[in-house]
Amino acid sequence: MSVDADAYRAAMSRWATGVTIVTSRSGDTIHGMTVSDFCGVSLEPPLVAVCADKTANTHKLIEQGRVFAANVLTADQQALSNKFASKKEEFQRFDGLDCPTAVTGAPLIPGALVSFDCRVVAAHDAGDHVIWVGRVEEIVSGEGEPLLYFGGAYAGLAG
Ligand SMILES: Cc1cc2nc3c(=O)[nH]c(=O)nc-3n(C[C@H](O)[C@H](O)[C@H](O)COP(=O)(O)O)c2cc1C
Numbered sequence: 509m510s511v512d513a514d515a516y517r518a519a520m521s522r523w524a525t526g527v528t529i530v531t532s533r534s535g536d537t538i539h540g541m542t543v544s545d546f547c548g549v550s551l552e553p554p555l556v557a558v559c560a561d562k563t564a565n566t567h568k569l570i571e572q573g574r575v576f577a578a579n580v581l582t583a584d585q586q587a588l589s590n591k592f593a594s595k596k597e598e599f600q601r602f603d604g605l606d607c608p609t610a611v612t613g614a615p616l617i618p619g620a621l622v623s624f625d626c627r628v629v630a631a632h633d634a635g636d637h638v639i640w641v642g643r644v645e646e647i648v649s650g651e652g653e654p655l656l657y658f659g660g661a662y663a664g665l666a667g
Pocket residue numbers: 527539540541542543544545546559560561563564565566567589590592593594595598657
């Protein structure tokens with residue numbers, strides 16, 4: 509017995525998440541995309557994971573560069589989330605952004621709630637996605653309220 513794609517999508521939309529922009533670098537090339545499939549994995553050593561569609565440009569760049577940064581967005585960064593998810597002008601996403609780097613060279617999104625700068629330690633094939641596991645080399649903390657995603661729409665913290 510199997511579940512069809514619509515049922516799967518509808519069920520997963522009931523899982524509330526934060527929103528990240530996952531960036532990568534290989535040489536002089538940088539890229540990034542909006543990702544909600546991010547999680548903490550291990551404390552010792554410090555590991556996080558992101559799930560990337562195998563067709564995504566960002567996935568291919570992580571494959572080449574073996575680094576990524578997961579930048580957790582704040583409630584007022586919804587426009588950035590849309591920009592990094594849109595295929596319109598997909599290679600102009602960093603225009604107007606002045607992105608610092610930390611240890612790995614992956615771009616950090618300015619104003620993010622927190623950024624995890626990671627070096628890839630494992631890649632797990634998972635259907636049409638790859639689970640990239642990164643060792644956290646640096647944490648850069650910001651401030652603000654988180655941007656949330658639920659039921660196919662953005663949300664904020666209640667109360
Ligand atoms: C809220 C939100 C969450 C998303 N989460 C993911 C995700 O976890 N993994 C993924 O591969 N794509 C995710 N996407 C889709 C990508 O951001 C989108 O396909 C993007 O255009 C890929 O860019 P690229 O091919 O230039 O790397 C998400 C989009 C939105 C709006």
